Amino acid sequence: xxxxxxxxxxxxxxxxxxxxxxxxxxxxxxxxxxxAPKNIPVHRKxxxxxxxxxxxxxxxNSNLDAVRSND
Amino acid sequence: MKLNTKHFGEIEVDENxxxxxxxxxxxxxxxxxxxxxxxxKDKDDLFYWIQSVDDTELAxxxxxxxxxxxxYDPMVPVEELSALGEFENDDLVNYNILVIPQDVKExxxxxxxxxxxxxxxxxxxxxxxxxxxxxxxxxxxxxxK
Numbered sequence: 001x002x003x004x005x006x007x008x009x010x011x012x013x014x015x016x017x018x019x020x021x022x023x024x025x026x027x028x029x030x031x032x033x034x035x036a037p038k039n040i041p042v043h044r045k046x047x048x049x050x051x052x053x054x055x056x057x058x059x060x061n062s063n064l065d066a067v068r069s070n071d
Numbered sequence: 072m073k074l075n076t077k078h079f080g081e082i083e084v085d086e087n088x089x090x091x092x093x094x095x096x097x098x099x100x101x102x103x104x105x106x107x108x109x110x111x112k113d114k115d116d117l118f119y120w121i122q123s124v125d126d127t128e129l130a131x132x133x134x135x136x137x138x139x140x141x142x143y144d145p146m147v148p149v150e151e152l153s154a155l156g157e158f159e160n161d162d163l164v165n166y167n168i169l170v171i172p173q174d175v176k177e178x179x180x181x182x183x184x185x186x187x188x189x190x191x192x193x194x195x196x197x198x199x200x201x202x203x204x205x206x207x208x209x210x211x212x213x214x215x216k
Contacts, residue, residue, distance in 0.1 A: 038150035047199060051184045052098035054206050055131070055197075058168045058181070059099065062132040063078070064110060064118050066175045067214075 076108070076122045077130040089124055090188055090195040093154065097184075097197060102126050105195065107133075107188070117214075119166060121186065133166035134180055139213045145185050145200035156192035164188050168197075170207070179207040 004012055011021040018040060021033040034042050074084045089104045096102065104124035109116075117138050123129035136143045145165065152163075165185040171178045182204035188195040 038153070041148070041151055041199075043199060047183075048097060050206055051181070051197065051199060054170070054181050054184075055096055055098035055168065058131050058170045059129055061170045061172050062120070062130050063171055064113075064120070064132045064169075065078075066171055066173070067118070067178065 074106070074122070074124060075127040076120075077128055078120060078122075079108070082108075088193070090121075090193050092195045092197075094196065096131075096186075099123070099126075099129060102129055118169075121166070131186075132169040132171055133186065134169055134210070136165075136167045136180060136182065136185070139210060143182065143204075144202075145182070145198075145204060146202055147185075147187065147198040147200050151196065151198045152187070154196055155187065155189035155194040158189045158191045162189050162191040164190060169210075176211045177209070178211050179205075180210045181206050182208045 006012065006022045008022050008025055011019050013019050017037055019035040021035070022030060023033045024031040036042055072084060072086055073081050075081050084106050089106055092103050092105060094100065102123040102125055105121045106124060108120040108122055110118045110120070115138065117135055119133040119135070121131050121133055152158075155163075165187045167180040167182055167185050169178060169180050182200075183202075183206045184197050184199045186195060187198050
């Protein structure tokens, strides 16, 4: 993994079209601003991982017969 | 064409109805083509499956959440919708993925990230809504109403 040190107000550019700006640093919290083309979705990693995990659980637990037999 | 499915064995499906998930579905990014299957025994049009065309073992149970929660209204970013191509209002449908454990009373629906399908282009995507909806919303009691 590439590690870069940035100060408040500085930014990095990814793939020529995504800019990540360090807006504020407060203790162990960093506030980031992201400037990206509209077709690039930006998600917090933990939310995306939460959806991935939920989908994996759903894929292994998709038997609707159980629901119907209970009607 | 004939397709092997997880829950129904081999069935006849219409290739013209395949739904293209260009990014896959989170956790299963390599499966791009799916088909929406209706549960024939479900007279309320409440439950569906979305079956991977390329992976027999991959299928998700879905629910039409508006049928049980009429005020369910996920807000999704316009730029995410644009990935589904052009659409009129009636072309977009959304379903929510279910987790159905052994104890069905514990079943949950992912309200945070609905599966959105554009019927005009047959493109689909799981989109993370900007509402504060739950990923695990218990819905069993709602079904009884």
